[in-house]
Amino acid sequence: MTKRKLVILTEGRLDVFSAKTAVSVIRYCREEVAAVIDSVNAGKDLESIIGIGKGIPIVSTVAETLPLKPTALLIGIAPPGGMLPAEWRKHITDALKNKLDIISGLHCHVSDDPEFSQLAHDHQREIWDVRKVSEDIPLGAVKAKETKTLRILTVGSDCNIGKMVTSIEITNAAKKRGINACFVATGQTGIMIEGSGIAVDHVISDFISGAAEKLVLDRARYRLLSIEGQGTIVHPAYSGVTLGLLHGSAPQGLILCHQPARKTLRHFADFPILPLPYLIELYEKLAQPVHPCKVLGISLNCVGMSDNDALREIQKAEKETKLPATDPIKFGVEKFIDVIRPLLP
């Protein structure tokens, strides 16, 4: 595979909240990112805005990025209201005309747009809608557990709480220790970072387990699969995806992700975040009949806390659950590798 050189479109939405995908791609694919397109912030220092990405230029147009020889335009944000603003359309058409591929995580598929698909055809470019699910996903057939690979799935006390980051950090730390590990992406940002995966929340619901199983079977040659979880088992809107992923991927171990400062579910203020022991018991009891597994560690997202406060939360979680806990971004995931390593095939 030719090395990607990405231009990331964030057009007017360049902050850590709106541009979550952009921020993660910059964090984990720093050396592949050539520039950010954002006419509102053009010329500013990227690192001072989002805390990472030192040295990556912010420009206004695709044309300005061409001297950097980019290979693809990556759309890492969702448009307000679901429709593509005219300004964004222009960036996409400019990119295609200048022989860039398009990588999009938008709900509406860029490749379904007649103008874009014609341009892509004319200029022999690819439009990769990462949420688009291929047609060949089978029904679940309980085959993941027959693979010899060690399957570690992140689960959570809520959505958007650190499951992807934890799974990537585990993969990277394992690789550093010489373990043949693979990050298994199940959501749009993870897929963009890894370059492969299935957006399980876009699969027909009968096939969630089948999609998770396929992800495992296609990567069974690795010793360790670090599988990105989705949602939470007690989420009023997305629990089905969480459970299908748990049963389909048949993990031997779980890492439970949690944010100590968060008291209620994101966007669902009436729902308190549940105590860690309740969640641990529930996840293990649900996994048990299909493929028994244990929660192996607690991944805490202590963003915005001082290191001291974070350490206090870590100790509290360890005491409450009798499991190793860490904040992957602040303190790394060596504690997890220590409990994962003895389970390796």
Next chain:
Amino acid sequence: MTKRKLVILTEGRLDVFSAKTAVSVIRYCREEVAAVIDSVNAGKDLESIIGIGKGIPIVSTVAETLPLKPTALLIGIAPPGGMLPAEWRKHITDALKNKLDIISGLHCHVSDDPEFSQLAHDHQREIWDVRKVSEDIPLGAVKAKETKTLRILTVGSDCNIGKMVTSIEITNAAKKRGINACFVATGQTGIMIEGSGIAVDHVISDFISGAAEKLVLDRARYRLLSIEGQGTIVHPAYSGVTLGLLHGSAPQGLILCHQPARKTLRHFADFPILPLPYLIELYEKLAQPVHPCKVLGISLNCVGMSDNDALREIQKAEKETKLPATDPIKFGVEKFIDVIRPLLP
């Protein structure tokens, strides 16, 4: 709505196992069924083959049914291998040419077939693919629990164990007692019987809860919604659908469906059916954080047992769970109505 007069296509697959949909439609819509088309069994007595449907003629062709003035051809079976056999295609084209609508539960959509859709257009007929999901399903927004209606969901120890039948029997028994009740169909056969519903296993997985919620909101005017469950919470392939339905429909009460003679999951012989108390605790614990509810009764499917053996199983289940149990087909569901009634708004 004009009264339907259905011709049911079972072509060579007329037995209680292969023609499950046909059998259920005949059971619950007896007065709407004009004839069965099955060239292998033409002229035979329907009741002697499937145990119900006394007096419904079995014929070989659509032409023979025309004197009965049918309004629709209902395809209640799945073709071997997924492709429509030529013989079946002929029945469908004959039906459309003779001004019958088509009702299909096939995985492949009849309306997507160019020949059929052209014929339907030419003859101004409708093709209703009951598995086809409309585009306007929203994400779950936890609104079902704000409705005043009493929501009773069937859940199960396995797939194909009696959830649809139990939900329909509860609806019918409630109506007989003067309760304004509605059966909420979530699978193809239920939708064919009720004439409306959503095949939740065909919804994009992010929208399972949203689909369940929409079903409830659209029927909130009823005092009692008897909601058809799907799968089981511990099913290796379909658990995601089960959980999304549980959280999205926000039931106040559950009826747990079980078949005493079944020892392992259907098509998954390595998976023993779990003890009823384990399942009750798991369902209640999963529902709790989103919308607390209790299992109210146990619905036993004692098909093939003597009434005495069935009564013994019922007593055993009642002793094990301290909940009322019955076999809806053998002994009715009055016991369930007795526990549901006090909960009505």
